[in-house]
Amino acid sequence: MTLSRHLLPDELDLLLDGESGFGVxxxxxxxxxxxxxxxxxxxxxxxxxxxxTLPEMLPATGFGDRVMHEVHVxxxxxxxxxxxxxxxxxxxxxxxxxxxxxLTGASTLITGAAAWGWANRDATVFVGGxxxxxxxxxxxxxxxxxxxxxxxxxxxxxxxxxxxxxxxxATLLTGAGLGFLGLRAVxxxxxxLEA
Amino acid sequence: xxxxxxxxxxxxxxxxxxxxxxxxxxxxxxxxxxxxxxFSLVYRMVRDREAAEDLAQETFIKVLNNIEKYSPxxxxxxxxxxxxxxxxxxxxxxxxxxxxxxxxxSGAATQAEVDATSFEIGDRSENALDEMANKELGAAIEVxxxxxxxLYRSCIxxxxxxxxxxEEIAQLLDLPLGTVKTYIHRAxxxxxxxxxxxx
Numbered sequence: 001m002t003l004s005r006h007l008l009p010d011e012l013d014l015l016l017d018g019e020s021g022f023g024v025x026x027x028x029x030x031x032x033x034x035x036x037x038x039x040x041x042x043x044x045x046x047x048x049x050x051x052x053t054l055p056e057m058l059p060a061t062g063f064g065d066r067v068m069h070e071v072h073v074x075x076x077x078x079x080x081x082x083x084x085x086x087x088x089x090x091x092x093x094x095x096x097x098x099x100x101x102x103l104t105g106a107s108t109l110i111t112g113a114a115a116w117g118w119a120n121r122d123a124t125v126f127v128g129g130x131x132x133x134x135x136x137x138x139x140x141x142x143x144x145x146x147x148x149x150x151x152x153x154x155x156x157x158x159x160x161x162x163x164x165x166x167x168x169x170a171t172l173l174t175g176a177g178l179g180f181l182g183l184r185a186v187x188x189x190x191x192x193l194e195a
Numbered sequence: 196x197x198x199x200x201x202x203x204x205x206x207x208x209x210x211x212x213x214x215x216x217x218x219x220x221x222x223x224x225x226x227x228x229x230x231x232x233x234f235s236l237v238y239r240m241v242r243d244r245e246a247a248e249d250l251a252q253e254t255f256i257k258v259l260n261n262i263e264k265y266s267p268x269x270x271x272x273x274x275x276x277x278x279x280x281x282x283x284x285x286x287x288x289x290x291x292x293x294x295x296x297x298x299x300x301s302g303a304a305t306q307a308e309v310d311a312t313s314f315e316i317g318d319r320s321e322n323a324l325d326e327m328a329n330k331e332l333g334a335a336i337e338v339x340x341x342x343x344x345x346l347y348r349s350c351i352x353x354x355x356x357x358x359x360x361x362e363e364i365a366q367l368l369d370l371p372l373g374t375v376k377t378y379i380h381r382a383x384x385x386x387x388x389x390x391x392x393x394x
Binding site: 009013044051055057059063064071074 | 231234238239248251255260337340356376379384386
């Protein structure tokens with residue numbers, strides 16, 4: 001069954017949008033028989049195509065730079081780590097293979113040493129203790145001589161040993177702290193002057 | 196050092212993922228890709244070049260500074276256009292303080308909807324456009340679009356200039372699908388009527 005009247009504007013819109021719902025078949029049936037409605041729909045299609053061909057407009061030159069000036073590009077920590085690691089990977093394939101071989105060799109050696117250490121735990125503990133003791137004695141001796149040179153008079157009072165080490169440590173820490181605060185003040189002043 | 200990107204050939208979703216990783220060139224490609232359509236939409240909404248530049252810039256800054264909040268289930272361009280359109284509508288609302296508003300859309304249910312669909316007259320830039328209107332069809336269409344109510348204008352521009360689907364426009368403007376269809380049909384008729392006079 002076809003319509004006995006011309007199509008209404010809303011009905012023409014339905015056809016223009018390519019709708020296929022209930023009642024549209026009746027409208028298309030009418031369209032086949034009515035030249036006036038066909039012309040009306042063609043005019044509507046032409047009108048829409050004219051809107052669709054409106055040109056794009058350009059913002060002023062440097063738009064992207066102005067936007068980027070206000071955008072805070074943020075690199076997440078996991079990406080930063082990945083990028084740093086990637087920075088250590090050699091670029092040439094040969095160098096990559098060589099680095100891979102060296103890493104494999106080193107890890108094999110470490111694994112072998114660890115396995116041997118575990119199998120010979122007593123010897124490892126003995127050697128480890130010996131090495132630690134020697135290192136501690138060496139470090140303590142060098143710190144003591146340094147501290148005696150730094151706070152000579154106090155060395156007479158406290159003698160050698162742990163008290164002298166504590167005083168020297170405290171003096172060093174105080175000096176470092178004061179130095180840090182001084183540097184911070186200088187940097188802050190420089191920033192203020194720059195601003 | 197990250198490898199160089201062939202950014203121009205990457206889809207939006209990949210570019211956004213790279214931007215979320217802090218890749219500067221991905222940000223720049225997204226701007227390059229959408230600066231024209233966003234500026235065109237905003238300019239056609241507010242009809243003021245300087246304001247359109249500011250609004251387009253604000254759109255990109257807002258979107259790119261919140262890129263980590265982007266949800267890939269939506270199209271990036273829909274998100275971008277939604278913000279651009281909202282900023283343009285807000286700007287028009289602020290500008291309405293200096294204009295006379297008559298009759299919101301007949302279907303408007305809330306005050307906000309009445310405001311957004313109100314027809315504006317007395318806007319200086321539109322008068323200037325009227326004066327400039329010539330016989331060229333493109334210019335006449337631009338003038339006719341400028342005279343549409345803001346929401347009709349958004350709908351018709353998104354549908355016929357940016358080629359968005361009805362569903363996308365409904366999502367983008369937070370309107371029911373039926374309302375979007377009605378607005379587009381009415382906007383088309385208003386445009387045709389306006390253009391009848393110039394032909």
